[in-house]
Amino acid sequence: MAETRLWLEWLARFGYAARGAVTLVVGLLALLAAVSPGGDVTGSRGAIQTIFTQPFGVALIAIAAAGLFGFALWRLCQSVLDADGRGRDAKGLAVxxxxxxxxxxxxxxxxxxxxxxxxxxxxxxxxxxxxxxxxAWLLTQPFGRWLVAAVGLAVIGAALGMAAQAWTARFREELSCDARAARWVVPLGRAGYAARSLVFLLIGGFLVLAAWQSDPSEARGLGGALLALQAQPYGRGLFGLVALGLAAFGAFEFAEARYRRIRPPRPEAAAAAVMRAARGG
Structure with a gap:
């Protein structure tokens, strides 16, 4: 059993590193676009494609895919099995x-x-x-506009949570690093969360606009939100700061892979959680 938990811990750390690599590429490409015409504003899938076109790209993407699956599994443990101990109150369930x-x-x-x-x-x-x-599919469902608006508001709520992380550096509580490492890890995290907060605020805003106008063409992903930011009057400087912040978050994810407290659930706790879910609570 201990071996299984150790395996899950290392898989989670590998996942944080893979997530960091993808985010770092997104940020660096956007930063290049901010300072020269040779950059490419893209989202996570575009970043994966960029990695794929590099020397040894197939091997790199195969490794990244394993890490992304590992991160997805860890997120599932956090969500379903409450690996972080968030609890079952409204705030914990939202997280x-x-x-x-x-x-x-x-x-x-x-x-x-x-x-x-x-x-x-x-x-x-x-x-x-x-x-x-x-x-577009969601808009065709009963109460579709309300559903899209709800998703948009949820994304905006997540953006506000990221802004709070940037302001308070509460993420430090999940890290196990000494003061010397914290001097560079914490600023990376604050800059990264601030940049992601602005991008997610735009994504959520576009979803609310899509719901208001009942027009799916108004919706944007990560790359679309960055392009919208870049296109604003005097937005080039802010776009460059956001790009730098996204690159910082990518670097911060590598620090999380090293320093984050990973608490894999015990098998008996996992089984109990599954049983509770099967009973509907």
Whole structure:
């Protein structure tokens, strides 16, 4: 049993590193676009494709895919099994719901990466198109506009949570590093959370706009939100700061891979959680 928990811990750390690599590429490409015409503003799937085109790209993406699946599994443990001890109150359930959404997101990224390795090309690489597709589907459902608006407001809520992390550096509580390491880890985390907060605020705002106008073309993914920011009057400087912040968050994820407190659930606790879920509470 101890070996299983140790295996899950290392898989989670590997996942944080893979997530960091993808985010770092997104930030660096955006930073290049901010300072020269040679950059490419893209989201996570575009970053994976960029890695794929590099020397040894197939091997790198295969490794990244394993890490992304590992991160998705860890997020699932955090969400379903409450590995972080968030509890079952409203705040804890909201955090765990967000972790569950993150698990699905990184599972999808892992599947996309595997598709590249297997030679299936870059189908579905446009994150904006994917976001618009599911927004369009959601709008066709009963109370669809309300559902899209609810998703948008949830994303805005997550953005505000990231802003709080940037302001308070509360993420430090989940890290096990000495004061010397904290001097560079904490600023990276604050800059990263601040940048992600602004990007997610834009994504949520676009979803609310899509709901208001009942127009899925208004929805944006990560790359679309960055492009919208870049296109604003006097937005180039802010865009450069956000790009730098995203790169900082990528570096921070590598620090999380090293220093984060990982508490894999015990098998008996996991079984009890599954039984509670099967009983509906």
């Amino acid at each position: 765990r719901l967000g972790q569950g959404v993150s698990a699905v997101t990184y599972l999808g990224l892992g599947i996309f990466a595997v598709g590249l390795v297997l030679g299936r090309g870059g189908g579905g690489a446009d994150e904006n198109e994917s976001v618009r597709d599911w927004t």
